[in-house]
Amino acid sequence: MQADKAAFREFAHWALLVVLGLNLRPILSSVSPLLMDIRADTGMSFQSSAWLTSLPVICMGLVALLGVRVQARVGERYGVALGLTLILGACLWRFYGAHAPSLLATALLGGAGVALIQVLVPVLIKRQFPHRIALALGVYSASLMAGGGLAALVSPRVALHFNHWQSGLGIWLIPALVALVMWWRLPLGASVLPEAAGAAGAGTRPWYTRRAWLLALYFGLVNCGYMSMVAWLPAYFVQMGWSAARSGSLLAFMTVFQVIAALVMPALAHRSIDRRPLLAISLCAQALGYVGLVMWPLDSPHLWVALIGFGLGACFALSLILILDHCRQPREAGQLASFVQGAGFLVNALSPWLTGWLRELTGSFVSAWWVLVVAVVSMLVVTAVFSPASNARSVFAPPGG
Incomplete structure (x- = not known):
């Protein structure tokens, strides 16, 4: 009986990890396939509508930088619950948000x-799955990306069924509600008391070290293509004559390869302490995909999107593992993940906005795809820095150091 309860509890922890991940991208990816309808009803330009993707990412960055303070004030259990409640509230509001200010x-x-x-998730993973961190990060990353692809696939169909684009955006309150109920009944390795989180954060200052800044820049640039793809890939193909549903399905197709990479690459990373070969493969896949979108977009669109998806999925999962390679304790993981994701997401936020601006300026998305190629190739060069020996050194400086 005890063994059955333990097995069920372990299964529930994995299921909760998946459900949490599924809720973290629909707020972004549900917008893109419906962008033309949204622009027609609200009068938003390409550049202004880019804020629908950029603003959440900016908010992700700013809140992440304050993550340890928030954790110290409300605790991990209440912090995740608050996050799910905010997502649920945003989706509910979108049912009625027919104007640009409310959407923003x-x-x-x-x-x-x-x-x-x-x-908070990296902290919870390091505590709940201490001997299976790479696998847990892979499952989390895969579910996060699957949520984005599912939203791109389902949202335009829901909007078409109800003849109401707001329904396609608001429907994602349902998985948020499910996750909130599950989390409250079985919090994943969470510290309940705010004081525990505050004590955990004392005395560590990763933002004073060059390695932490390098990790933040690296995380931002190797993953920035995802934000541009989510914001503009469907619009790119809609402009070439594809329907909203078909272009949204292309984003969902990209997600299939993100999920595959997010599961496979961390499993391979578990066999070695050197992340550089897998990161190099992932960045090369991204670069080839972006070049294909520029040179032969209609000849083999699924091939280019598959390469981009594989590269993005692998880079996200491997970059999270790279962050944890620099940490010895869960409290360090929380500090470093907060800083790297915070600064990295602020870099990410520039990507959809820059893509929209270049589209307005040049009348084409091609120049934006070339910018992504340059960013990825630059990070391919930087990857050489992350040797196992250098990763093993602590990035934490003493207070005042």
Whole structure:
């Protein structure tokens, strides 16, 4: 009986990890396939509508930078619950948000919720799955990306069924509600008391070290293509004559390969302490995919999108593992993940906005895809820095150091 209870509890922990991940990207990816309808009803330009993707990411970055303080005030259990409640509230508001200001407000609200959860999950994983960190990060990353792809696939169909694009955005309150109920009944390795979180955060200052800043820049640039793809990939193909549903399905197809990479690459990473070969493969896949979108977009669109998806999925999961490689304790993971994700997401936030600006300026998305190629190739060079020996050194400086 005790063995059965333990097995059920372990299964429930894994299921909760998946459900949490599924809720972290629909707030972004549900917008893109419906962007033309949204722009037609609200009068938003390409550049202004880019804020629907950029604002949540900016909010993710700012809240993540304050993540340890939030954790210290409300605790991990209440922090994740608050994040899910904010996502639920943003989706509910989107049912009625027919104007640009209300949509932008929901982007901020949902982005804050996502940020709270993203900051706390690495801490929870390091505590709940201490001997299976790579696998747990892979499952979390895969579910996060699956949520984004599912939203891109389902949202335009829901909107078409109800003839109401707000329904396609608001439907994602359902999984948020499910996750909130599950979390409250069985919090994943969470510290309940705020004081425990506050004590855990004392005395560590990763933002004073060059390695922490390098990790933040690296995390931001190797993952920034995802934000541009989520914001603009469907619009790119809609402009070439594809329907909203078909272009959204292309984003969902990309997600399939993100999920595969997020599961496979961490499993391979578990066999070696050197992350550089797998990161190099992942960055090369991204670069080839972006070049294909520029040169032969209609010849083999699924091939290019598959390469991009594989590269992005692998880079996200491997970059999280890279962060934890620099940490010895869960409290260090919380500090470093907060800083790296916070600063990294602020870098990410520039990507959809820059893509929209270049689209307005040049009348084409091609220049934006070339910018992504340059960013990825630059990070391919930087990857050489992350040797196992250098990763093993602590990035934490003493107070005042």
